[in-house]
Amino acid sequence: xxxxxxxxxxxxxxxxxxxxxxxxxxxxxxxxxxxxxxxxxxxxxxxxxxxxxxxxxxxxxxxxxxxxxxxxxxxxxxxxxxxxxxxxxxxxxxxxxxxxxxxxxxxxxxxxxxxxxxxxxxxxxxxxxxxxxxxxxxxxxxxxxxxxxxxxxxxxxxxxxxxxxxxxxxxxxxxxxxxxxxxxxxxxxxxxxxxxxxxxxxxxxxxxxxxxxxxxxxxxxxxxxxxxxxxxxxxxxxxxxxxxxxxxxxxxxxxxxxxxxxxxxxxxxxxxxxxxxxxxxxxxxxxxxxxxxxxxxxxxxxxxxxxxxxxxxxxxxxxxxxxxxxxxxxxxxxxxxxxxxxxxxxxxxxxxxxxxxxxxxxxxxxxxxxxxxxxxxxxxxxx
Amino acid sequence: xxxxxxxxxxxxxxxxxxxxxxxxxxxxxxxxxxxxxxxxxxxxxxxxxxxxxxxxxxxxxxxxxxxxxxxxxxxxxxxxxxxxxxxxxxxxxxxxxxxxxxxxxxxxxxxxxxxxxxxxxxxxxxxxxxxxxxxxxxxxxxxxxxxxxxxxxxxxxxxxxxxxxxxxxxxxxxxxxxxxxxxxxxxxxxxxxxxxxxxxxxxxxxxxxxxxxxxxxxxxxxxxxxxxxxxxxxxxxxxxxxxxxxxxxxxxxxxxxxxxxxxxxxxxxxxxxxxx
Numbered sequence: 001x002x003x004x005x006x007x008x009x010x011x012x013x014x015x016x017x018x019x020x021x022x023x024x025x026x027x028x029x030x031x032x033x034x035x036x037x038x039x040x041x042x043x044x045x046x047x048x049x050x051x052x053x054x055x056x057x058x059x060x061x062x063x064x065x066x067x068x069x070x071x072x073x074x075x076x077x078x079x080x081x082x083x084x085x086x087x088x089x090x091x092x093x094x095x096x097x098x099x100x101x102x103x104x105x106x107x108x109x110x111x112x113x114x115x116x117x118x119x120x121x122x123x124x125x126x127x128x129x130x131x132x133x134x135x136x137x138x139x140x141x142x143x144x145x146x147x148x149x150x151x152x153x154x155x156x157x158x159x160x161x162x163x164x165x166x167x168x169x170x171x172x173x174x175x176x177x178x179x180x181x182x183x184x185x186x187x188x189x190x191x192x193x194x195x196x197x198x199x200x201x202x203x204x205x206x207x208x209x210x211x212x213x214x215x216x217x218x219x220x221x222x223x224x225x226x227x228x229x230x231x232x233x234x235x236x237x238x239x240x241x242x243x244x245x246x247x248x249x250x251x252x253x254x255x256x257x258x259x260x261x262x263x264x265x266x267x268x269x270x271x272x273x274x275x276x277x278x279x280x281x282x283x284x285x286x287x288x289x290x291x292x293x294x295x296x297x298x299x300x301x302x303x304x305x306x307x308x309x310x311x312x313x314x315x316x317x318x319x320x321x322x323x324x325x326x327x328x329x330x331x332x333x334x335x336x337x338x339x340x341x342x343x344x345x346x347x348x349x350x351x352x353x354x355x356x357x358x359x360x361x362x363x364x365x366x367x368x369x370x371x372x373x374x375x376x377x378x379x380x381x382x383x
Numbered sequence: 384x385x386x387x388x389x390x391x392x393x394x395x396x397x398x399x400x401x402x403x404x405x406x407x408x409x410x411x412x413x414x415x416x417x418x419x420x421x422x423x424x425x426x427x428x429x430x431x432x433x434x435x436x437x438x439x440x441x442x443x444x445x446x447x448x449x450x451x452x453x454x455x456x457x458x459x460x461x462x463x464x465x466x467x468x469x470x471x472x473x474x475x476x477x478x479x480x481x482x483x484x485x486x487x488x489x490x491x492x493x494x495x496x497x498x499x500x501x502x503x504x505x506x507x508x509x510x511x512x513x514x515x516x517x518x519x520x521x522x523x524x525x526x527x528x529x530x531x532x533x534x535x536x537x538x539x540x541x542x543x544x545x546x547x548x549x550x551x552x553x554x555x556x557x558x559x560x561x562x563x564x565x566x567x568x569x570x571x572x573x574x575x576x577x578x579x580x581x582x583x584x585x586x587x588x589x590x591x592x593x594x595x596x597x598x599x600x601x602x603x604x605x606x607x608x609x610x611x612x613x614x615x616x617x618x619x620x621x622x623x624x625x626x627x628x629x630x631x632x633x634x635x636x637x638x639x640x641x642x643x644x645x646x647x648x649x650x651x652x653x654x655x656x657x658x659x
Binding site: 003006013014016021022025028031061082085088097101106127 | 389562
């Protein structure tokens with residue numbers, strides 16, 4: 001044995017060190033603070049399915065992704081290798097991949113490309129936009145799955161006038177009768193930015209319509225303007241409207257909203273005198289005034305509810321940034337930061353019909369957080 | 384088995400002197416680096432506070448606190464790692480060529496040994512892998528020590544502390560020491576595959592000389608193409624056809640195929656074609 005001392009010593013050192021390191025790192029908590037949601041008032045059950053997506057900043061320029069749940073928090077770097085391997089897709093896309101494995105094969109991960117109803121799952125994307133290929137090869141990649149008989153109709157079609165465009169993004173997919181409607185944002189080579197609505201006949205497998213919904217540079221006034229799609233509560237759900245915010249740098253206070261009715265093709269301009277639309281949910285828009293949430297009905301063109309937000313600790317309710325907002329099943333979830341505090345964030349759940357506050361809570365850490373660290377939450381997810 | 388162990392031990396002892404020098408160099412340069420970097424920061428803080436009249440809080444606000452990362456991102460830390468890596472990559476070639484070009488063509492005696500010639504091949508590969516893992520282990524052992532030195536030198540108000548796990552997870556260090564044990568096996572398995580491919584290419588050259596050099600290069604190219612086939616096909620088709628888990632399974636299978644192909648080819652060349 002003595003003759004092999006070199007071999008034995010190297011093997012011992014390697015096995016002991018590497019073994020200790022991995023055993024230790026699997027046991028250790030990772031060294032980052034644990035977060036949870038502390039109940040101030042209301043029923044715990046209301047927020048059971050809430051996940052707050054955020055990142056923890058260590059104060060030395062490092063950000064670690066973390067999910068905060070009512071009971072505990074989950075740091076992404078504590079995930080197993082296999083969890084991380086699949087972690088690049090959003091949880092919604094992951095669910096679709098699990099349920100419709102063969103349909104979802106080879107499809108892109110952006111939720112804006114999908115439409116899911118009781119009967120169908122539809123997909124539209126624009127291929128061949130890589131740096132290598134010029135825009136002249138762009139084509140629509142369309143696939144529609146009939147959930148009842150499991151049949152998929154898939155075809156490709158060249159983007160009309162594709163030589164003109166630099167890039168084409170799918171913003172939303174909708175469907176009515178056998179027509180797939182794909183809303184895209186087309187960036188022209190001459191710098192224009194046009195919203196298009198393409199119609200696809202699924203049975204004939206061809207493009208049957210191409211409309212311009214809006215474009216930049218239509219007149220002098222909005223020459224430099226830009227369009228932002230208003231966030232939807234459920235990106236893949238069917239909707240009759242497409243809602244865009246028009247930003248024009250010339251007059252910042254006048255943010256107009258454009259509502260395009262997919263059924264009638266009517267375009268409607270909305271003006272909320274500078275108030276931000278946080279979210280669209282079916283035929284409703286939600287706006288924030290600071291201490292109130294307004295509910296606006298697109299169909300009837302009127303404000304349908306004003307919901308008061310519970311007063312914050314020191315009465316300073318005015319926010320610099322709009323609150324994080326989410327609506328599902330007649331409940332709205334609101335995350336507001338407490339002014340002057342790096343860590344505290346309030347989460348409020350309100351019944352949208354009665355305006356009653358169902359839950360009020362606060363994001364807290366188990367231990368006091370390192371003085372340089374801070375938590376930033378950027379999305380509310382309801383599982 | 385006994386013969387194989389003997390051969391590995393023998394290969395290790397032939398490189399032991401240089402190897403220990405590499406280890407010593409890493410320890411000395413890195414520890415010196417921690418001291419130099421910490422002194423630099425403290426010196427800056429002293430100057431700002433004593434001469435420019437800043438308060439401690441103001442200085443921290445302007446310059447930020449110091450973390451162990453300031454050291455690991457510097458040449459003091461990366462330099463020794465790069466030198467060790469380069470030395471071992473160089474030795475992948477030298478471990479064969481020294482047997483031909485050494486004082487007395489040692490390969491004669493190696494090939495005459497009353498043992499399967501494949502053992503010579505595997506022993507060389509095993510000792511390369513062991514030496515790589517040995518250096519990684521040394522790094523893992525000295526990191527907490529360096530962290531301790533860092534905490535000694537920088538007062539608590541000026542620093543942001545990190546655990547060993549956090550230090551390792553950041554930047555390129557996670558290539559040497561991946562986050563999970565599964566990845567550790569995958570990464571170093573891929574490393575072993577690369578070593579076996581290079582070994583076989585070297586044996587091609589040793590067997591057929593100039594013609595063999597081309598064969599060797601061809602063999603490496605073929606191995607790369609086989610291993611990268613799924614990735615290449617997705618790249619050309621511009622479409623991610625495989626789900627991540629399927630891709631992993633394919634790559635593991637192809638990696639194993641390339642490794643066994645290399646070992647088998649190396650065995651064939653060593654027994655049938657090698658010239659001395």
